[in-house]
Amino acid sequence: SSVSIPPPACILRPLEVPLRYLFGPGPSNVPPRVLAAGSKPIIGHLHAEMYEIMNDIKKGIHYAFQTENNMTIAMSGSGHAAMECAVFNTVEPGENVLVAINGIWGERVAEIADRMGANVHRMVKTPGGYFTNTEIEQAIVKHKPVLFFLTHGESSAGLCHPIDGIGDICQKHNCLFLVDTVASLGAAPIFMDSQNIDILYTGSQKALNAPPGTAPISFNDRACHKMFNRKTKPVSYLFDMTHLANYWGCDGKPARVYHHTGPVSGFFALRESLSILAERGLEESWKKHKELAAYLYRGLEDLGLKLFIPDKDLRLPSVTTIAIPEGYDWRELLAFMMKNHNMEMTGGLGPSTGMVMRIGLMGYNCEKRNADMALHALEDALKNCKKSKA
Numbered sequence: 001s002s003v004s005i006p007p008p009a010c011i012l013r014p015l016e017v018p019l020r021y022l023f024g025p026g027p028s029n030v031p032p033r034v035l036a037a038g039s040k041p042i043i044g045h046l047h048a049e050m051y052e053i054m055n056d057i058k059k060g061i062h063y064a065f066q067t068e069n070n071m072t073i074a075m076s077g078s079g080h081a082a083m084e085c086a087v088f089n090t091v092e093p094g095e096n097v098l099v100a101i102n103g104i105w106g107e108r109v110a111e112i113a114d115r116m117g118a119n120v121h122r123m124v125k126t127p128g129g130y131f132t133n134t135e136i137e138q139a140i141v142k143h144k145p146v147l148f149f150l151t152h153g154e155s156s157a158g159l160c161h162p163i164d165g166i167g168d169i170c171q172k173h174n175c176l177f178l179v180d181t182v183a184s185l186g187a188a189p190i191f192m193d194s195q196n197i198d199i200l201y202t203g204s205q206k207a208l209n210a211p212p213g214t215a216p217i218s219f220n221d222r223a224c225h226k227m228f229n230r231k232t233k234p235v236s237y238l239f240d241m242t243h244l245a246n247y248w249g250c251d252g253k254p255a256r257v258y259h260h261t262g263p264v265s266g267f268f269a270l271r272e273s274l275s276i277l278a279e280r281g282l283e284e285s286w287k288k289h290k291e292l293a294a295y296l297y298r299g300l301e302d303l304g305l306k307l308f309i310p311d312k313d314l315r316l317p318s319v320t321t322i323a324i325p326e327g328y329d330w331r332e333l334l335a336f337m338m339k340n341h342n343m344e345m346t347g348g349l350g351p352s353t354g355m356v357m358r359i360g361l362m363g364y365n366c367e368k369r370n371a372d373m374a375l376h377a378l379e380d381a382l383k384n385c386k387k388s389k390a
């Protein structure tokens, strides 16, 4: 037979990608240094130089997470890959899992745990709500979970959840503590080892400013003990930590054997972004995000806008949520800024949809001039978007 489907005209046109201000919850703009790292020549995923780069990434994650865990890798995939990896490896079908839901990420983990056959118990608050340590301990005592999930940086609500003390509660009740820092890592303090967090993950595309598609994750000894002494195999072959531990040189075996082909360029970029964070220093990065967020809050309030999280200390410094101003259609405001300012901000996500608009100024984007630009665009949108009939 012969070729009957012609080459499509669209694919013959050169690739066009606009330069855009990515001031939403991610992906964020990628600095030239990280873009350049990602465009270096490809090497084999099993070459010695690649192993060295992966070892460097592991060390970079140690610093970013403040951990010494040997079982520290980057997933070939986005934050969701890390989320599934954590749940698939540490939980067996029929086991109890407790999930704190105060936005979309808890909902996702509950769904993932449901799908693999765990007994999922949900603690639910409306977006913006948070859980006290007493509430968490009571729920753990009641449901006896093997795993408790909490989101540190709830990007859908703009909340940074307090972490202190929860790891100790989990340990006391023989439950693993899993924390999502996709939206908070590098922007708000987290100390994996001293806060007794058993499994921690993040994404590449937020405050780390690498392209989407890789996701650091780390497991401590308690988590390793549980996941490497299971009766059943994890439901996912790609995310099986027995294989990934070998691929990342964490299993003490003399040779790494082929499991899957990792995103080589994505790992180059991730390494560069971890290098930038290490150069800047965590304290400096946390301080910068906090100060810029405070500057943004003042500007938003000057525009007559209301912050969605009333308590300043609970606000996520990387992603700020504002209540949708009365009489406006949030979709119109966002579309106006995209069209006239080439700028992305977003609406809510999952349960916060229709409740908030979100501004993310993360890592490379965490600069006063960007906050000024975002405020200017919002002011313009508020002036020009007709109030809908109430």
Ligand code: GLV
Pocket: 025, 026, 155, 156, 183, 349
């Ligand atoms: C994450 O991707 C978000 O929109 O918060």
